[in-house]
Amino acid sequence: MMESTTLIAPDISCEHCQHAIEGAVGKLERVSQVKVDIRAKAVHIDFDPKIVTLTKIEEVLDDTGYTVAK
Ligand SMILES: [Cu+2]
Numbered sequence: 001m002m003e004s005t006t007l008i009a010p011d012i013s014c015e016h017c018q019h020a021i022e023g024a025v026g027k028l029e030r031v032s033q034v035k036v037d038i039r040a041k042a043v044h045i046d047f048d049p050k051i052v053t054l055t056k057i058e059e060v061l062d063d064t065g066y067t068v069a070k
Contacts, residue, residue, distance in 0.1 A: 002032060003049045007058070009066035012041040017066065024064040028052050 011017070018036040021043055025034045030048035037044065043066075045057060058068045 001048070001050075002046050004044070004046050005054060007043045007045065007061065008041055008069045009043060009061055010041055010069050011066050012036060012038055012043075014038065020064055021061065021066055024060050025057060028057065028060060031057070 009021070012021070015038065018038055021036050022034045025031055025043070025045060028047070030051035031045060032048075033044070033046040035044040036042070043061070047054075047057065061068055
């Protein structure tokens with residue numbers, strides 16, 4: 001069963017950020033969709049929480065340079 005979440009990463013500012021995030025998070029197993037909304041600084045993710053945890057996704061975002069706001 002897939003789950004959807006929206007994370008806010010305040011450092012998102014342009015299409016470069018969008019592509020970096022969609023590339024990095026999209027590579028994760030059982031992430032079926034990643035969509036970045038540049039203006040909202042938001043990342044919409046559909047994922048299978050049994051295979052890939054939210055913590056893992058946040059780690060990948062952090063490693064890519066986009067720390068998730070809490
Ligand atoms: Cu950018």
